[in-house]
Amino acid sequence: MGHGGESRRTQAFDGELGDAVARAQQGDEAAFAVAYRLVQPGLLAYVRGLVGADAEDVMSDAWLEIARDLGRFKGDGAGFRGWTATIARHRALDHLRRQRVRPRASALEQDVLELPAPHSTHDQAMEAMSTEQALALVGRLPRDQAEAVLLRVVVGLDGPAAARVLGKRPGAVRTAAHRGLRRLARQLAADGVTDEAPRTLGEST
Amino acid sequence: MGERQSDGGQAGRRRVHPERSDCPEGAAAASGPAVSVSAERPAGDTARLEALLVAALVRDGVDAGAEQRAVTAFVAARESGAHGARTRHRDDWRPSRRRFGGRSLRATLGALVAGCALSGVAWAGIQAAGAPSGGRSEDTGPARTPSAASAPTVPDASRAAGAAGTPRVSAPASATEAGRDGAARGSGPAEAAGTVEAQCRAYERVAGRGRVLDAPVWERLVAAAGGAGRVEAYCAGRAGDPPPTASVPAPEGVPPVAGDEAGPGRPTGKAAGADSSGEDKGKGEEAGRKP
Numbered sequence: 001m002g003h004g005g006e007s008r009r010t011q012a013f014d015g016e017l018g019d020a021v022a023r024a025q026q027g028d029e030a031a032f033a034v035a036y037r038l039v040q041p042g043l044l045a046y047v048r049g050l051v052g053a054d055a056e057d058v059m060s061d062a063w064l065e066i067a068r069d070l071g072r073f074k075g076d077g078a079g080f081r082g083w084t085a086t087i088a089r090h091r092a093l094d095h096l097r098r099q100r101v102r103p104r105a106s107a108l109e110q111d112v113l114e115l116p117a118p119h120s121t122h123d124q125a126m127e128a129m130s131t132e133q134a135l136a137l138v139g140r141l142p143r144d145q146a147e148a149v150l151l152r153v154v155v156g157l158d159g160p161a162a163a164r165v166l167g168k169r170p171g172a173v174r175t176a177a178h179r180g181l182r183r184l185a186r187q188l189a190a191d192g193v194t195d196e197a198p199r200t201l202g203e204s205t
Numbered sequence: 206m207g208e209r210q211s212d213g214g215q216a217g218r219r220r221v222h223p224e225r226s227d228c229p230e231g232a233a234a235a236s237g238p239a240v241s242v243s244a245e246r247p248a249g250d251t252a253r254l255e256a257l258l259v260a261a262l263v264r265d266g267v268d269a270g271a272e273q274r275a276v277t278a279f280v281a282a283r284e285s286g287a288h289g290a291r292t293r294h295r296d297d298w299r300p301s302r303r304r305f306g307g308r309s310l311r312a313t314l315g316a317l318v319a320g321c322a323l324s325g326v327a328w329a330g331i332q333a334a335g336a337p338s339g340g341r342s343e344d345t346g347p348a349r350t351p352s353a354a355s356a357p358t359v360p361d362a363s364r365a366a367g368a369a370g371t372p373r374v375s376a377p378a379s380a381t382e383a384g385r386d387g388a389a390r391g392s393g394p395a396e397a398a399g400t401v402e403a404q405c406r407a408y409e410r411v412a413g414r415g416r417v418l419d420a421p422v423w424e425r426l427v428a429a430a431g432g433a434g435r436v437e438a439y440c441a442g443r444a445g446d447p448p449p450t451a452s453v454p455a456p457e458g459v460p461p462v463a464g465d466e467a468g469p470g471r472p473t474g475k476a477a478g479a480d481s482s483g484e485d486k487g488k489g490e491e492a493g494r495k496p
Contacts, residue, residue, distance in 0.1 A: 032276055037272065071282075075297065075298030079300065
């Protein structure tokens with residue numbers, strides 16, 4: 001996929017996505033499959049950040065709703081991302097409510113508290129990161145920051161769309177995304193000194 | 206290192222703050238050097254971090270089974286006609302509308318606030334100009350429905366009204382008269398009571414500041430009090446009115462004075478003591494407006 005950044009990547013696909021959605025709304029199931037393939041990876045990553053290992057199940061439910069309500073949707077490719085992200089988020093929150101668990105799967109948090117131990121310098125840490133490490137990093141952010149980062153970076157929403165998904169003001173979401181990214185960068189750089197991490201977290205909350 | 210980091214982090218936060226209103230990407234990139242840990246790194250860290258997150262979190266390709274289930278659900282919905290459903294607000298993601306909606310929401314809120322402020326001013330003005338300045342207002346209190354919009358002094362009177370039984374009209378006015386008056390003027394008397402007190406408070410504040418006291422409202426207050434020198438005593442007397450006595454007509458003998466002194470503005474003021482308070486108010490007001 002390269003390192004162009006998901007948002008740029010998704011924006012490039014938004015035209016294609018918009019076409020697919022429009023055709024799907026005419027009843028074209030193949031176009032619906034195209035839209036699914038374009039949107040699902042980012043949504044799954046976002047939902048995984050919310051509910052952890054149950055993300056696939058949650059997204060299955062979400063897609064049932066998306067498939068059912070597609071006729072109601074109005075908008076282009078970017079709008080479809082926001083619309084589907086909203087549905088996915090609702091399903092994820094429902095799931096969390098049912099489970100009565102914290103959004104950050106504690107198992108992940110515990111397992112990967114020592115972030116990339118082999119990476120003693122920042123540059124090494126910045127070269128590669130496993131999914132679990134990334135999830136653990138994001139999971140240690142405050143909830144609003146984690147969601148803002150994921151929606152912006154992974155789902156590829158712009159500020160206003162992310163704000164609408166979260167039901168907040170765009171300025172608040174922009175701020176949350178910035179803080180989250182900055183904190184992630186600090187944590188990445190602070191690997192190897194993980195005992196310092198909680199203090200850093202608490203201090204900047 | 207931890208020490209240095211937290212310091213740097215805070216400094217970074219502070220320094221970055223103003224940039225936040227700009228383009229988010231640019232601000233994030235620019236904030237890179239401000240964070241101490243990135244001092245030894247090139248800018249553009251944010252982009253790298255984002256790419257890293259994407260690479261770690263987003264798995265290209267989808268589960269074929271899950272895709273098939275989604276498509277099946279799509280076909281089922283299509284066959285059942287669910288796709289003809291009406292678009293709800295939350296389904297409308299058209300960009301123009303979204304932008305417009307955001308703007309209009311803000312504009313609506315602004316207009317609402319401004320409207321409330323202006324209408325409040327207008328209402329206060331009307332009350333100040335139209336309310337009789339005598340003490341009659343409290344007489345009618347018991348006959349009134351308590352109003353949430355009333356002035357701060359009202360709750361006691363309202364409670365008294367409730368205790369006295371709201372339906373029992375203490376004034377000998379005809380029911381229709383009272384009804385008409387009540388319907389037309391809402392919580393008028395209660396507000397009038399509040400108005401006089403508000404005038405008193407305002408008077409204390411502006412007293413001695415020259416021309417303000419020439420305004421008609423002040424003239425009326427002065428007239429009601431029976432002279433500029435007696436305004437303070439008048440106000441003090443009003444402030445001392447025990448609210449529970451609201452059902453007693455003409456407390457502290459203020460209204461006759463007001464009626465006498467107000468002269469042309471309140472021709473029926475004197476009759477108020479014996480007359481129906483509600484009716485009197487109506488008359489007084491009408492008479493006051495006619496000239």
